[in-house]
Amino acid sequence: MLRFCVILCNCRSAIVYAFTQSFIETNGIRLNVAAQGAGPLVLLLHGFPETSYAWRHQLAGLSNAGFRAVAPDLRGFGLSACPMEPRLYTTLDIVGDLVGMLDALGERDAVVMGNDWGATIAWQAxxxxxxxxxxxxxxxxxxxxxxxxxxxxxxxxxEQAWFYTHYFSQPGQAESELERDVAATLRKLYFWASGDAGPRDHKTPNPFGLVSRQAGLLGALPDPESLPAWLDDTGFDAFVKAFKASGFRGGLNYYRNLDRNWELQAAFNGRLIQTPALYLVGEYDTGLAIPGMHEIIGAMPKLVPNLRDSEIIPRAGHWLQQEAPDRVNAAIIDFLRKL
Incomplete structure (x- = not known):
């Protein structure tokens, strides 16, 4: 197992992030993981388009609170292996990676935490x-x-537009647009889905909803003059470097399995999540603009009877753990200590 130490300085706030990175061979795949601290294990699962670096604030915060925090680059992202076949990116494949990761780390169990696609996988795990x-x-x-x-x-x-999940499901097309200028792609996506884009509801135009067949996804997104306040140059460069190396195909393959995931979930239909759970969402998250989403959140206790708390973080958007790290860390550490 190859290990090396990463020390990054956030010059804006003089925060030093120090964590080890290593490669784990498990479930037939090689995964890059960032880790910090010792104690009960917490797995941190990123979303799209992110990498394990999205959890830098939580790696440090959980470590300081007495936990062992481990954030993998999920298969298809960052330095982890990126299988060619789209069929190898179902939620069951990813959960299998996580189970194998626990075995490789010598851990019997863990708390699993995720954002965006990582949240979907965490629920399924x-x-x-x-x-x-x-x-x-x-x-x-x-x-x-x-x-x-x-x-x-x-x-x-x-004929004129498709929902963004249909657009992402077209092999080659989304990759071509997103990889044309990786820095511009990430700058637009990170800004538009963040709280910096401002309040939104079901009446707010949402380019992540319908994508023009002619203009694509990025053509409808504003290009901000500067990075959001929550993302400094060092962090942005880390994401740009990662996606220049890996491309976007691995992440898009998750969307290409939406129907397959639905088919596989038939075997578990009606099963409830009995473990303790915590749900956090940003007030300005793009997902809250989807009609019916507030009702879905309100109905969660029927599916998650041990849901301990559900909290809306003011003025934060979709990249919640990066936008409001202090609020998120306080909430998750309080939850973990009460388990």
């Missing part, structure tokens, strides 16, 4: 393997029951 994942924290994406029809039949699709 707690649902399917409560023996290995003793509690769950989800940021942004609530636990939802299995829909009556496949996702591809739910989301809108017209």
């Amino acid at each position: 707690a649902l399917l393997r409560p023996d290995r994942f003793r509690a769950v924290v989800a940021l942004g994406v609530p636990m939802m029951g299995r829909a009556p029809i496949a996702p591809s039949q739910i989301f809108p699709l017209t």
Whole structure:
């Protein structure tokens, strides 16, 4: 197992992030993981388009609070392996990676925490393997029951535009647009989905909803003059470097399995998450603009009977753990200490 130490300085706030990085071979795949601290294990799962670096504030915060924090680059991201076949990116594949990771780390169980796609995977890990994942924290994406029809039949699709998940599902097309200028892509995505873009509701235009077949996704997004206040040059450069190396194909392959995930979930339909759970979401998260999302969040206790708390973080957006690290760290550490 290769190990090396990463020390990064955030010059704006004089914060030093120090964590080790190593490679783990598990479940037939090589994963890069960032780790810091000692104590009960907490796994941190990033979303799209992010890497393990999205959890830099939590790696330090959890370590200081007496926990062992481990954040992998999920398969297809960062320095982790990126299988070619889209079929190898179902939620079950990723949960299998996490179970193997626990074995490789010598841990019996862990608390699993995720944002965006990481939240979806964290919910599924707690649902399917409560023996290995003793509690769950989800940021942004609530636990939802299995829909009556496949996702591809739910989301809108017209001759002029398609829902962004349909757009992401077209092999090659989204990669071509997103990889044309990686820095511009990330700058636009990070700004638009963050709290810096301001309040939003179901009446707010949302380029992440319908994507023009002619203009693509990025054409409808504003290009900010500067980075959001929560992301400094060092952090942004780390993400740009990662996606220049890996491309976006691995992350897009998660979307290309939405229907397959739905098919596989039939075997677990009706099963409840019994482990302790915490849900956090930013007040300005783009997901809250989706019609019916507040009702879905309100109904979560039916699917997660041991949901300890559900909190909306003021003025934060979709990249919650990066935008409001102090609020997020305080909430998760309080939750963890009460387990």
